[in-house]
Amino acid sequence: MKQSTLPGSDVTVSQLALGCWGLTSDFHWGQRDSAAAQATVAAALDAGITLFDTATMYADGANETLLGELLAGKRNEVQIATKCTPAQTTADAVAAGLDASLTRLKTDYVDLYQIHWAGTDEELAEVWGALIQLKQLGKARAVGVCNLGPTQLDVVSSLEKPSTNQLPYNLLFRAIENEILPRCKTQKMGVLAYSPLMHGMLRGEWKTADEVPATRARSRHFSSQREHVRHDEDGHETLTFDTIECLQQFADVSHNTMVELALRWLASNPxxxxxxxxxxxxxxxxxxxxxxxxxxxxxxxxxxxxxxxPLKQAMGTNADLWQSAAGSRIH
Structure with a gap:
């Protein structure tokens, strides 16, 4: 599998990474089985996947614990990425949080440590400074951010350019193309794309919004009348599923599955x-x-x-999948 080096580091990662959020049971994904998780991680290793992305927030640390167990004995073969939490807003809290993550992951360093979501600009600057210090201490080989827009990137880049910015990006959500991707390109910053299948919607299994499990029907594609959404927008349910239908037709004609179409589209972006x-x-x-x-x-x-x-235009420039523009955490 193709490998790339994270900018400003010696960390080399696979083109395809395993996003580990769904390996453990939680509100969003429902019940998960540890035996299935073990088989999934083993298959990922066999397929040449070397980057495994987790976070302290996933299942309140249980995700990191499980990943540490499943990667035992393979530390030199893989790259582990994790994230501090939005609640860790001071340097001391970030340092203690990483130590706890390292214990759960059964390692003395991570390959990439990331800010999961930014707080205020003042908090962001302090947290980012703490990540830089942790890298200098050897507890992280590289440091990056998640979900940062141009203004927030100004804050962190004034201290040190992040190796990566992890962002939501898929055929149904292209908001980062407006401002954030060009900014990352200018700064020569790596981009990690999450939600490439839009929480399963791009597998083509659901034909209408009502078929999507309620705990996944939370993004700005869906009406604010739905149970678990955070935004106050009307959503774009009809346009979203009309777009999915068109994509299915393109997939059928070109002899691709929907998954192949969605992932090959991303892989085509250098x-x-x-x-x-x-x-x-x-x-x-x-x-x-x-x-x-x-x-x-x-x-x-x-x-x-x-x-x-058309869906890209309807969704607008707000790169937050879940919050309305007025409350967007990405700016």
Missing amino acids: QITSILVGASSPEQIAANAEAIARPLDKELLKQVNQVTD
């Missing part, structure tokens, strides 16, 4: 350093790895961009 895909079975790992094995045809790429552009 600015994407690694694609963080969740999986709950070895079969999904195999399908994801196969998807990026060959590039998307240039004409198909153009057509896919055109058919998803």
